[in-house]
Amino acid sequence: MTDLAYIDDSNFLSHSTGHIQAMTPISNTFDQDTILDGQAFRDLPLLVVTKGAIGLKHTLGDGRQTISVLFLEGDVLDLRQYLSASGKLACVLPVTAFLYSSEHFKQKEQDNTKFHIDQTSNRARQQLYAAQHCVDLARKSAVEKLASFIFECRKRQQLGRHLTVSLRLRRADIADYMGLRAETLSRAFAKLRKHQFIEYNNADEIHILNEPALRQLANGKFA
Amino acid sequence: MTDLAYIDDSNFLSHSTGHIQAMTPISNTFDQDTILDGQAFRDLPLLVVTKGAIGLKHTLGDGRQTISVLFLEGDVLDLRQYLSASGKLACVLPVTAFLYSSEHFKQKEQDNTKFHIDQTSNRARQQLYAAQHCVDLARKSAVEKLASFIFECRKRQQLGRHLTVSLRLRRADIADYMGLRAETLSRAFAKLRKHQFIEYNNADEIHILNEPALRQLANGKFA
């Protein structure tokens, strides 16, 4: 269930001719709940998520769990950076990602200006998301956290002003990410539904019914 | 009290001969509670803190405050990145910092390998601090948050295993950073003192009396 992911030849060769091609990154898929072991990716430490979600998961001494950072479609992730982190990188959804060696990545940044700009701005964006996430965690109530999470999902999926948002993560993972217990999160969903802020028929896809109100809630007005 | 900081010629000229020298960054000082307006630093957006602390401060609709990120001695800060952030960069202590233009900074990175490595690793470290901070905020109790904060202070001040740590920030700012009310934080201090985990005579300097216990508390063991 939580197997460590190791890169072996069968993975490598599936998409290459045996040697790493300069401009063809290696695409890999990982099952849900796979732990990405940084050590195992020593040679291909740069990962660009193309589908799914990776979370940096931490477990406190008594079992409390947190997901501190989420890497979604389009996000760059330098596995070397997280070797010394207190958490583990876990696929919270089935993931497909491109893997790059350090040199390969640098090369591609040099050769492809757009790629370079994309990656740089992605890194900057990730810092902003982290800061915003701290704000969400620090002083917001459960419903406010959920409202914020819905907008974060919409924004990071680049859905513009769409009123239908796919949350994709499991409730338990959303709870870990927003610093709540799954039960509390469930009650927050129920409250938003009851007050006609959102509507949903399944766990994944939610419809925003009253965007201004939801926005204000997320921003902490009328607590 | 919360004046916006603008760079004017008097600031510029104090350390240069009128033109920005290629290799002499401009050192500036800012009073406590100054707000750094990104717009005003258009031409010198890169800031390296040499003393004091800058916090990214957010205010929710009903007045709740949070400091999501702290920039301490040695930290690099790209003011452009935070133009679109929901918070304001505020000096939570009197600050001195070097200011660089984008070109100047790049140049220095090219010319000075050590500088380049320092800045890059600083950026990576900041991401780790942000992730750890999310863990601290998400599921820890007040005393656990405080214990974590003490260790974060020690680590970021590179005090090694020193048992005396200067917290430097005001209680209210620590509270904003750790997602607590000042009253709750004060009670957390009292509890740590009462249980002989720490001791202190003034608000700033605290002594760790029982490091293993404090460490375990910070890590969420024996909640």
Add this chain to the structure above:
DNA sequence: CGAATAGTTGAGTAGTCTCAAAACAGGTGG
């Protein structure tokens, strides 16, 4: 010294957590 700011203490309340159990969804085998 008095005013202003910063930090602490106390009592009551609101909100989240805990634990337990029930409802629901998806897949498997009879």
Add this chain to the structure above:
DNA sequence: CCACCTGTTTTGAGACTACTCAACTATTCG
């Protein structure tokens, strides 16, 4: 097709923590 199993989500009741508001003490600075 249905009973069954497993994993996920929801609901309920009670405990506990952090918040609120208010008053009080300590410190800083004219």
